[in-house]
Amino acid sequence: MYDLTLTFDNGPDPDVTPRVLDILAARGIKTTFFVIGEKLADPARRALAERAHGEGHWIGNHTFTHSIPLGEQSGRDTAENEIGRTQTAIGNLAHPNRWFRPFGGGGNLDTRLLKPSVVDYLTRNRHSCVLWNSIPRDWADPDGWTERALDQCSRQPWTLMVLHDLPTGAMAHLERFLDRAEAAGARLRQDFPPSCVPIRNGEIALPINDFVSSIEESV
Numbered sequence: 001m002y003d004l005t006l007t008f009d010n011g012p013d014p015d016v017t018p019r020v021l022d023i024l025a026a027r028g029i030k031t032t033f034f035v036i037g038e039k040l041a042d043p044a045r046r047a048l049a050e051r052a053h054g055e056g057h058w059i060g061n062h063t064f065t066h067s068i069p070l071g072e073q074s075g076r077d078t079a080e081n082e083i084g085r086t087q088t089a090i091g092n093l094a095h096p097n098r099w100f101r102p103f104g105g106g107g108n109l110d111t112r113l114l115k116p117s118v119v120d121y122l123t124r125n126r127h128s129c130v131l132w133n134s135i136p137r138d139w140a141d142p143d144g145w146t147e148r149a150l151d152q153c154s155r156q157p158w159t160l161m162v163l164h165d166l167p168t169g170a171m172a173h174l175e176r177f178l179d180r181a182e183a184a185g186a187r188l189r190q191d192f193p194p195s196c197v198p199i200r201n202g203e204i205a206l207p208i209n210d211f212v213s214s215i216e217e218s219v
Contacts, residue, residue, distance in 0.1 A: 001185040001186075001187065002153055002154070002156070002157055002158065002159065002184075002185060002186055002187070003157065003158040003159070003186070003187050003189055003193075004153055004158075004159050004161065004181060004186040004187065004188055004189070005031070005032075005158070005159065005160045005161065005188075005189055005190065005191065005192055005193070006029065006031045006161055006163060006188070007031060007032045007033075007034060007060075007101075007130075007132070007160065007161065007162055007163065008020060008031060008032070008033045008034070008163050008164065008165045009034045009062050009101065009103075009162055009163070009164050009165075010034075010036055010062065010066060010164050010165070010166055011033060011035060011036070011039070011045075011048070011164070011165035011166065012033065012035060012039060012045045012048035012049050012052070012165065013045070013048075013165050013166055013167055014044050014045060014048065015167050016165045016166060016167050016171050017033075017048045017052070017165045018048065018051075019171065020165045020171055020174065021048075021051060021052060021055060021057075023174055023175055023178070024055075024057070025055060027178060027188075029178075029188045030056045030057055030058075030190040031057050031058075031190060032057060032058040032059070032060050032095075032099060032130075032190070033049065033052050033057055033058070033059055033060065033165070034060040034061065034062035034099070034101040034130075035049055035059060035060070035061070035062055035086070035090065036062055036063065036064070036065070036066050036086070037061070037062075037063065037064035037065075037082075037085050037086030037087075037088075037089045037090070038064050038065055038089075040086075040089040040090070041089070049090070049093055050093065053093045057190075058095045058099060058190065059090055059093040059094060059095065059099075060095065060099035060100065060101055060130065061083060061086045061087055061090060061094075061098070061099065061100040061101070061127075062086070062100075062101050062103065063082040063083065063086060063102070063103065064081060064082045064083075064085045064086045064089075065082065066103060069102070069103060069104055069105050069112035069113065070082060070102055070112075070113065070114055070115060070118050071102075071104075071111050071112040071113055071114050071115045071118075071211075071212065071213035071215065072112055072213065072215070073115070073215075074215055076117050078115070078117065078118060079117055079118045079120075079121030079122075080121070083100060083118070083121060083122070083125075083127070084121070084125075087125075097128040097200070097201060098125070098126060098127040098128060098201075099127075099128055099130050100122060100127045100128065100129055100130065101129070101130045101131070101132075102114055102118075102129065102131075102211075107132075107135035107137065107162065109131060109132075109210070109211065110210065110211065111210070111211060111212060111213040111214075112213065113131075113211040113212075114129075114208070114211050114212045114213070115212060115213045115214075115215050116212060116214075119199070119204075119208065119212060122199050122202065123199065123202045123203070123204065124202070125202065126201050126202035127199065127201075127202065128197055128199060128200045128201055128202075129197065129198055129199035129200075129208075130160075130192055130196060130197055131160075131196045131197070131198065131211070132160045132161065132162045132196055133152075133156060133159060133160050133193065133195070133196055134149065134152040134153065134156075134159045134160060134161040134162065135152075135161075135162050136148040136149035136152060136161065136162075136163070138163050138164055138168065138170035138171075139164050139166065139168055139170065141170075142168040142169040142170035142172075142173075143169070143170075143173065145170055145173070146173050146176060146177040146180070149161060149177055149181075150177070150180055150181060150184065153181060153184070153186060154184070158193040160192055160193050160196045194206075198211070
């Protein structure tokens, strides 16, 4: 038996997110969708975020452009441009804990994720920073990711997995993955392992130096 929390990054996508939501609804699974802020300007994509929220899923912030990892951007306006604008776009769909997930250019947990001014922004605005402990690389291996995901689940008591509701073909295997995970004793849950939330409601709860760059910040 093990616990499994699913999350979906980089959407919403009109060709993929509806099917993901259908699958989750049929199984009574609640997850978190970490959305890209600029995508919410499209009414169809905004409607999908609203549907997910209405069905009990949490909506998290995954930056506005998902272009350059925050720890590699030198401008001091990085946090407002990438996090603040996305939170504004999320609006009334936001969770009270103001979930935010950085990205590391391929699932890396290193100093590409954050920088000092971003940490300051997250704490001042009472965000919670959600990382992960499972990256099955569904975007790179859309047909083979399920085996890797099941192996990662089997190696730890509580898995926080990053999947992507993107048109790669990977989510065609979501039902099969869930069947096999549940057969192996997975208990699906919506909350996050404390070890994956180093900043919670603006308070630094765990050491974060490994995730913060020492980049020179220009004005």
